[in-house]
Amino acid sequence: MKALRRKLLRELWGARGQLLAIALLVACAVATFVGAMGTWRALERAQAAYYAGYAFPHVFAECRRAPEPVARRAALLPGVAEVETRVGAQVTLEVPGLGEPASALLTSLPDDGAPRLSRLHLRSGRSLAPDRAGEVLVSESFAQANHLAQGARLVAVINGRRQALTVVGVALSPEHLFVLAPGAFVPDDRHFGVLWMARTPLATALDLKDAFSSIAVRLAPGAPSGPVLAGLDRLLAPWGGQGAYERARHPSHRYVSDEIAQLRALATLIPAIFLGVAAFLVGVALSRLVALQRTHLGTLKALGYGDLRLALHYAGFPLLTVLPGAAAGSAGGFLMGAGLARVYARYYRFPALRYTLDLDVVALATALALAAALAGAAGAIRRAARLPPAAAMRPEAPPTYRPSALERLGLGRHLSPAGRMVLRDLGRRPLRTALSCAGMATAVGVMVVASFMRDATHLLVTQQFDVAAREDVTVGFTQVVRSADALRELRALPGVTAAEGWRAVPVSLRAGHRSYRTALVGLAPGASLHRVVDGGGRAVPVPPRGLLLSLRLAETLGVAPGDALRVELLEGTRAAADLPVAATVDDLLGVQATLAAPALARLAGDGELVTGAWLAIDPARQDALLARLRAAPRVASVALRGPTLASLAKMIDDSLLWFTTLLGFFAVVIAAGVVYNAARVALAERERELATLRVVGFTVGETWRVVAGAVGAQLLLAVPLGWLVGAGFVGLTARATASELMRLPALVTRGNCAAAALVVLAAAGAVALHARRWLARLDLVAVLKAKE
Structure with missing residues (x-):
């Protein structure tokens, strides 16, 4: 065996260039696998630890105003382990050093500053003092983007009244791993954040004393969420309930979960490509080596080396090629994963996101690389082992030198001698x-x-x-208002050249046994500032009757144009009707359910109302407009196109x-x-x-x-x-x-x-x-x- 080992080492050194190329491919595959799988594991571990350690709820629900006794009834629902209520609202903010208006989700904490569910992780500063009104904690992303520290002063418009706020600390919440404004699809940390305020002063400011506007529920181990969702909907329906939803539908959780799923795809697709190419190269290189050593094989077999021993000898060729590549790839994967973790830490706010090199991931990546290399080399190893000694001692039969198929097609007729050599080599x-x-x-x-x-x-x-979305400014209102009045007031503001209203109503869409909760958006027919477009960039008109659904939503519900869909409103009159699916659109962002504004008004039965408006403005008068919007009591949020x-x-x-x-x-x-x-x-x-x-x-x-x-x-x-x-x-x-x-x-x-x-x-x-x-x-x- 010493002789075979020396022979193997000499052959590896002689083919070092080819082996280096193969090892690089293996290193790329292993690095991608180790980096992507390690990062997805790090995200999953951080997510699971954060949810468990800080009591992330399983079920959520919002309503307009519900008395506290309703929460006690909710706590008696089968499967409920714990219930916590809150008050909150979206507010506009004046932030030092920020010329544009910002907005925030202002939500309550118990007066003692210690919530039982969705507990906060304090990054800096201190907790809220129970006897001091006007103190707030600020989400870390918003604080960093606006350089807010303990003692910073903000001004918020709460329920139409300006109130001075003092930042006393910077915090994280498991409900806001990914901080995103309602209706947005990209974070804007400079203009949107989350603030936490003591329950009593915030409830007083919002006129919600002895009442709540949102409820969070932790389920008992193993309890199903379905009965709890139905029970919460029933209890909150008289109080403006907007439909309970489980953790899987929570926006922050969905963003993180989708990112983990994409990392899984990355860890599967790219390594498979590289390992396939590496297996091909190993097979070609080893086949050439076996062909060149035909007489050597015959001599070795004549000297008594068995088929198994020779097969193991040639199997060492791919094994000793893959192992250095796997080692280098593991080191590269660690660096790649650590870099990815740093990128994710800027957007997903975990108390700690630590990337570690998992040895089982390295072992699995190495095993896959070895398996791929051995699969590529299997044919050559089998030929070496099965070659009879007598046949091996004879030179290989010379190739048949007859015109190849390419030459018979006449392709070599006009080529030079060198060109015909190339053509024959390819054809043979x-x-x-x-x-x-x-x-x-x-x-x-x-x-x-x-x-x-x-x-x-x-x-x-x-x-x-x-x-x-061709609008310059998006305005959200504190509550639905009459369309004609709101748009007339907005068009009268300085710099506004056009205004279009929109209404979003929480709904449950049902098709047979399938259901989906989303927002039904009412758009004015012929709207030009904000339109529905398909994946090819073509504007899709909103049908005057019937629903316009995202293709992905239609596939989820199992419906197609012409089918009927049960639409149940989850606020206001809570009307329900069967509406036809007029068309589907293969769009790129979110899943949309759109209805013409007049049709939505008829369905809701409460007139043509709007939740917000899109504005086109004169840039020269933007500052004057923003100053008016910042002071408007009914404006809950202002989003600018540029930021x-x-x-x-x-x-x-x-x-x-x-x-x-x-x-x-x-x-x-x-x-x-x-x-x-x-x-x-x-x-x-x-x-x-x-x-x-x-x-x-x-x-x-x-x-x-x-x-x-x-x-x-x-x-x-x-x-x-x-x-x-x-x-x-x-x-x-x-x-x-x-x-x-x-x-x-x-x-x-x-x-x-x-x-x-x-x-x-x-x-x-x-x-x-x-x-x-x-x-x-x-x-x-x-x-x-x-x-x-």
């Missing part, structure tokens, strides 16, 4: 040519995916802000920059690895032919063109195939990352296809130029010497 090894092309095509496909993520996100932003776009751009840069850079690097590694392998195999198999060309008068450059021509021909075949592979990868990625909150369009443009091809061609060109040095160092005498 069709399987190897196809596999090499597939590997190069994979590199092009990965590069297309990297461009897709960037282009699709920018397209989504363009559609949302240039086609769908929202800036926040979205920062989020995209943080989340996509590393991903596109990583995929681009991976594509270059795949391209270089596959081309390097193809060139080395071509050189090893055709050393005698190439040396003969040199002897008969071909220069190094002319000989090199034969090798480079074979690689270039494979690239020409691989690039169009890579575009198709890229389109498939884009479709898989789009489906894997799709959620109810956001769906990226499966976008493949000519520009990113061209860019992907150029990057891969450049990597291949660098390897091909390096191959010229191999030919220059070729020992002609040694190669042409007749073997004994």
Whole structure:
């Protein structure tokens, strides 16, 4: 066995270039697997620990105003372990150093500052003093964005009255892991936050003494949520209940859970691609080695080495190639995961988010890499083990030199002698040519995916802000108001050039046994400031009768245009009716249920009311308008287009920059690895032919063109195939990352296809130029010497 070990080490050293390329591919696969899986585990651990340690509720419900005895009745529902009530409202804020109005969710804490559910984690400062009115705690993201510390002063408009507030501390809550304004899809930490205030002063300010506006419930272990949801709906219906919902529908929880699901997809898809290419390269390299050592195998078998021993010897080739790559990939995965955790910590507010290198993840990644490499090498190992000694001692039968299929098609008629050599080599090894092309095509496909993520996100932003949401300012009211009066007052404000109202009503949509709770949005027919658009950027008109549903929502409910849907309002008159689905729209953001404003007014039976309005304004008069809106008692929130776009751009840069850079690097590694392998195999198999060309008068450059021509021909075949592979990868990625909150369009443009091809061609060109040095160092005498 010592002799076989020495032989193996010599062969590994002789093929070190090819093995390095394979090890790099394995390292990329392992790094992605370890980094993505480790980060998703870190998020899951942090989420579970936070929820358990700080008593995150299982069920939530909001209402207009319910007396406290209703909460005591809720505590008696089967399956309920604990109930806690609160008061709260969305308010506008004046923040020092911030010219635009900000808004916040102002919610109550018990007067002793110690809630039983959704307990706060105090980052800095102190808790609320029970005997001091006007003290608040501030969410960490809002405090950091506006440089608020203990002692900072804010002014809030609460129930139409201005009130001075003093910041006494910065806190985190499990209900606000991801702080997002109602109706928004991107965080704006500078203009929206969460404030906590003592229950008695806040209830007094909101006229909610001895009453509550929201309730949180912790379930008993193993208790189902369905009966509790139904019971809360029944109890809160007379008090303006808006429909109870479970933890899975909580916005903050959904964002974090969707991110974890996307990381799972990333940890599965990309490593599978890389391990597949690595397995191919291992198989090609080992097949070449077995073919070249045919007589060596016969000699070893004649000396008494058994089939199993030789099979284990050749299995050492992929094993000793994969293990260094897996070790390097594990280290790279740790760095990748730690970087990802830092990015997530900026948006998901955990008390602690620690990334650790899990040894079981490293072991699983290494095992998968070894399995892939052994699967690729299995054919060559089997041939080595089964080769009879007598047959192995004879040289391999020479190839059949007859015109290939490509030549019979007449493709070589107008080629130079070097070109015909390239054509014959491709035609006589069709399987190897196809596999090499597939590997190069994979590199092009990965590069297309990297461009897709960037282009699709920018397209989504363009559609949302240039086609769908074209308003400059979004105004939310403290309560529904009459449409005509509100819009007339808004149009009279300085700088307002156009105003359109909208109404959002919480509803339960039912189709047979399926149901879904969401907001039914009423839009004015012919609205131009805010429109519904599909994934292609085309505006979809709101039908005068019937519902316009997001395609994803329609699929969830199992309905199609023409089907009837039961619509139950969860506020106001709580009317219910069967409405037809007039159309569906394959949109990109959220899941929408839209109805024409007049039809919603008829359904609700309370007239044409609005929840908020969209405004187009004159930028020169923006400051005067914002000053009026900040002081308006019925305005609960003001959102500006500019800050929202800036926040979205920062989020995209943080989340996509590393991903596109990583995929681009991976594509270059795949391209270089596959081309390097193809060139080395071509050189090893055709050393005698190439040396003969040199002897008969071909220069190094002319000989090199034969090798480079074979690689270039494979690239020409691989690039169009890579575009198709890229389109498939884009479709898989789009489906894997799709959620109810956001769906990226499966976008493949000519520009990113061209860019992907150029990057891969450049990597291949660098390897091909390096191959010229191999030919220059070729020992002609040694190669042409007749073997004994």
